[in-house]
Amino acid sequence: MRAEIIAVGTELLMGQIANTNAQFLSKGLADLGIGVYFHTVVGDNAGRIKESLALAKSRADLIICTGGLGPTQDDITKDVLAEVLGRPLVIHQPSMDKMTELFAKRNMPMVESNARQALMLEGSDPLANETGLAVGVALTVDGTRYVLLPGPPSEMKPMFELQVKPWLEANVEGLEALHSTMLKFAGIGESSLEHQLIDLIDAQTDPTIAPYAKEGEVAIRLTTRAGSAQEAARKLKPLEDEIRRRLGGFIYAAEDISLEEFLLRELASRGQTLAVAESCTGGQLSDLLTAVPGSSNAFAGGVISYTNQVKHRVLGIPLNELEGEGAPGAVSAETAIRMAEAVRTLCGADYGLSVTGVAGPSESEGKPVGLVYVGIAGGGEAAAVELQAWGNRSTIKLRASKSALYQLWERLKS
């Protein structure tokens, strides 16, 4: 079964909104075992919508359109499909009655054009709209399945879950759902990870292996089609085992959670706490940690020692170590260690984690942009690691924050 998604709406082509509907539908179809091969976005233009429908019909068995079901003159998706398929539009009486009742309730005159929202193609299955007025449409013509959904996500999503899924399950033979396992990595780059799995990736058939990188994190998704979760597990396990055999040391979780959430869980389970001292990351490390609900169970807080004055006044680092002839300086392993130890003591936490570096755009202390030191105290001797982050100011901040989390993980493992 090959599916395509056509989003209709000039506002998408103007960049006023992103096509999040296509993402939602693609996920939903994948879960049903239906592969999506193309997304298309087209404006509110009859000729171009026709062109897109004809193209999709030539290569897909299932065509889902979103948008253009509303009351305005721009909303022409149903009209165009009706013309393409040579089917007249007819009133869906229940939708019409619902609308009439609604306007009556609100003592509002029902503008004529609203009736358009109750139209459906003759011989199609109506898809009830729980959260709006426009009725959806599903029908099969010459073996091609067409589904028309409203554009507003608040209407489209429930209609897909409550109406389209059952309709597909009833109308499409032998759907076999996709099952996948997510492996999350830290401390290894995407290219080096792929390099060490290249033979598996090249040889992949079923299960499939998809590596991908979000800022500062790398993940691999193993995916297979199966009739049951048990069968899926049986198919996925050998591949996961082989990947763990090669790279197990970099895998922090076998589920889609961030490194910070994983670490907070780990600390909480040990009844331990973390305090951070941030210089170049300027609060981002703490922000990542406190984005996790319940972070206060393991995150005590910390100090943003952005200037040397604060490093000195709040963390008690001697000024002559931060400035002047022969001093290690603010961006140094020595200062990173001092910061980690000081914040740990100050906050009364089990671990102190620190970051100091040069986020840019310009160098500092004659040290290059991207040079970062991560310090860690607690659970062993205090230590610091030097790393060279790259990118612009915001990516350097993020990579430095993620690297600090990685160092904490290393410490927790040991």
Added chain:
Amino acid sequence: MRAEIIAVGTELLMGQIANTNAQFLSKGLADLGIGVYFHTVVGDNAGRIKESLALAKSRADLIICTGGLGPTQDDITKDVLAEVLGRPLVIHQPSMDKMTELFAKRNMPMVESNARQALMLEGSDPLANETGLAVGVALTVDGTRYVLLPGPPSEMKPMFELQVKPWLEANVEGLEALHSTMLKFAGIGESSLEHQLIDLIDAQTDPTIAPYAKEGEVAIRLTTRAGSAQEAARKLKPLEDEIRRRLGGFIYAAEDISLEEFLLRELASRGQTLAVAESCTGGQLSDLLTAVPGSSNAFAGGVISYTNQVKHRVLGIPLNELEGEGAPGAVSAETAIRMAEAVRTLCGADYGLSVTGVAGPSESEGKPVGLVYVGIAGGGEAAAVELQAWGNRSTIKLRASKSALYQLWERLKS
């Protein structure tokens, strides 16, 4: 000029991410006066990418592709276009050197496949990648313009702004660009702003008025097409004047800068500094401030007093004010004021700004999710403001951070 955007990436068809690149590019092209007629999303499949390129070529003068420039076996966009156009791929030496140097700096072996990221089509213009490794490509063949950009937004966006825009302006005749003025507001909600300008919005023709809200900030963009900046200014000024007459007190800038950047500039121009004490925002306020290059000129740093223990140990707030029978508690005006005063003194700053509240998901001290107190010290008597933020944990954190910045602006104005 008719443009199309082709996003390459199976992860888009799997619904793992939304095609936000197409939105960003559509907006950017509209600003240049270039109309976008189709978006297409295609997987990492040579045959289907070819098919999409051929179709786009048949109906567009400008084809922008995103994704598939990375080092992995899936990244084939350059290879496919090279084949379609019959142009060999050649090494872009500066990108190659940059990469080699980078891996050397990090003492990491450079995996062979990375070299793929330095490839470009023979005779094309390279587009430098400020935030990543893959070089972009721009070229014109038989009157059709092709632009290949990386998939990660953190790389694609700067490449479009810094490389593609100038390239288009140099290579496309008679672009009558859109000129716009951005008015940034603080302390007023989108709906109330729209309400007070509704007559202007309804009557808009040229210039157009587009109000929009990003989390925690409201802005209005006035836009017109003009051959010159002078002509544009002449068309935009009367409308801006009228809006200022009505809502001038809420306008902090007539350019697209964040409230935090504006405030840091203002403080720096006065030679003053700011320190922050964050509880429920957990570092986000500091992160927003330090995202601004040069923030260290005015931002001293602060304390993330996430737990009462840290409020007590680091900021010296008496425990009996934070806990126990009849105590104001951590989430209170009294504590907000204490935090602001304490962090100001501790860091030796001119202003102390504090945030304490309930970010959720569950209530705290029997106080409801979203209840936030912002405290400010310096430049007058210390004070606190209560506000009720709404949304989920992350939106509450952001709104609380932005509200704190607004309070600082109020204080600086007085």
